[in-house]
Amino acid sequence: MIKLLILGPTGIMGKLISELALKDEEIEVVAACDVNNIGEELGGLLAVKDRNKIKISDVNYLQKVIDETKPDVAVDFTVAKATEKNCKICVENRIKCVIGTTAMTQDFLDEVEKLVTTKKAPAVISPNMAPGVNILFKMASILTKYLNDWDIEVIEVHHHRKIDSPSGTALKIGQILSDTLGSEFEEIAKFGRNKGPNKRLIGAKNEIGIHSIRAGDIIGDHIILYAGPGERIELKHQAHSRSCFATGAIKAIKFIVQAKENKIYTTNEVLGL
Numbered sequence: 001m002i003k004l005l006i007l008g009p010t011g012i013m014g015k016l017i018s019e020l021a022l023k024d025e026e027i028e029v030v031a032a033c034d035v036n037n038i039g040e041e042l043g044g045l046l047a048v049k050d051r052n053k054i055k056i057s058d059v060n061y062l063q064k065v066i067d068e069t070k071p072d073v074a075v076d077f078t079v080a081k082a083t084e085k086n087c088k089i090c091v092e093n094r095i096k097c098v099i100g101t102t103a104m105t106q107d108f109l110d111e112v113e114k115l116v117t118t119k120k121a122p123a124v125i126s127p128n129m130a131p132g133v134n135i136l137f138k139m140a141s142i143l144t145k146y147l148n149d150w151d152i153e154v155i156e157v158h159h160h161r162k163i164d165s166p167s168g169t170a171l172k173i174g175q176i177l178s179d180t181l182g183s184e185f186e187e188i189a190k191f192g193r194n195k196g197p198n199k200r201l202i203g204a205k206n207e208i209g210i211h212s213i214r215a216g217d218i219i220g221d222h223i224i225l226y227a228g229p230g231e232r233i234e235l236k237h238q239a240h241s242r243s244c245f246a247t248g249a250i251k252a253i254k255f256i257v258q259a260k261e262n263k264i265y266t267t268n269e270v271l272g273l
Contacts, residue, residue, distance in 0.1 A: 002257050005071035005095065006032040007086050008078035009042055009056060013100065016246035017075055022048045024250060030069040033059035033086075062086055066093050073253050076101055077245075079163075084108040087123075091115045096259070097123040098252045100245065102168030113264055122259040126267040127168025129248030133222065134267045136237045137176055140224055143235065144180040144204070150228040152177055152204035157213040157221040165212040166191065169222055174210055177224075181205050 004021055008014040009032040021027045022043065031054065032042045038058050043050025057065045059082070066089070074090040075098045076083050083101040090097050091112060109125070116123050128134070144152070154177075156170040166174075178185035183205055190200075190209045201207035220239040226232060239245070248267060255270040 001028045002026060002253060003028050003030045003070065003072045004253060005030065005066070005069065005074040005090070006042075007059065007074060007076040008034055008082070010034045010036045010045065011078060013077035013242060013245060013249075015046060016242055017077065017249050018042060019046050019048050020246050020250050021075075021253075022046070022050050026254060027250075028052070029054055030071050031057060031065050033057045033062055033065055035059055059086060062089050063093075066090070066095065071095055073098060073257055075099075075249055075253060077249065080104045080108075088112065088115070091119055091121045091123065094119050094121045096121050096256045097125075098249055098256055099123060099125045100127070100129055100249060102127045103164035109264075116264060117262050120262045122256060122262050122265060124252040124256050124265045124267065124270060126248075126252070127172050128220075128245070129252055129267045129270075130237075130239060130244040131248055131251075131267075131271055132244065133169060133237050133239075134248075134271055134273060136222065136224075136235055137172065137268060138273045139235055140173060141176050141180050143226065143233070144177050147226045147228065147233070148181055148205065149203055150226050151200065151202065151207075153209040153211065153225040153227070155211045155213070155221075155223040155225065157215070157218050159217045159219065160214045162214060165214070166210050167212070167220070167222075169220070170210055170212070173222065173224060174208055177204065177208055 009018045037056050042054045073096045077100040080103045087097050154170050154173050156167045175185050190207050222237050224235040252270050
């Protein structure tokens with residue numbers, strides 16, 4: 001049985017992951033920490049049976065919660081500032097982490113990469129744990145090899161409440177494209193285009209456009225547009241429900257508890273792609 005700590009169980013993704021975890025026979029939720037609904041039973045909040053009747057704890061006392069419950073894995077789909085603080089505490093306590101938060105700083109990612117090695121606590125960190133998106137990542141890396149002289153643009157569409165732009169998934173796509181092309185992403189990325197004369201540099205090796213749209217309650221669309229002379233190809237993923245992200249998180253939790261190598265894993269590795 002996997003002893004799971006859920007960080008941010010009252011958030012949109014936190015609720016979905018919590019519900020799946022409570023219903024999973026291989027997982028025992030031993031703790032849930034948040035800044036909201038402190039003292040409320042997690043099962044009651046979700047209208048799901050919880051055999052342990054876990055009450056939501058104050059995340060400001062995370063170390064105390066860890067000492068009392070001794071989780072094997074922590075899962076965090078919250079916000080960057082909270083994840084950078086709380087998951088560092090978890091890794092320092094040799095707890096394996098599954099992190100789906102986006103917009104984290106490179107300094108934190110570099111630090112946690114060192115910590116997972118020294119503390120022997122591997123982690124899964126991914127901007128998008130939906131199986132379909134990670135297959136899209138794989139397809140993009142293959143297709144780009146054959147279309148390296150075409151123009152490539154990435155368009156991402158999300159709900160109007162999303163804070164970070166571009167999405168972590170779009171940035172991941174851009175990194176995959178540039179790695180495949182042998183280019184430096186930060187040197188060739190063009191984040192949107194301003195009004196007026198703004199000619200594109202021809203060919204993806206010179207420029208990859210990354211464009212963000214925010215509207216309504218759209219869960220998440222990602223399009224990779226390959227445009228060549230007289231023709232184009234589009235790779236597109238649409239999330240109809242956030243359940244695909246939560247399902248991916250549960251897969252990652254079960255994967256990381258068995259992981260042997262002390263490193264940061266991707267969802268591609270979780271899925272064996």
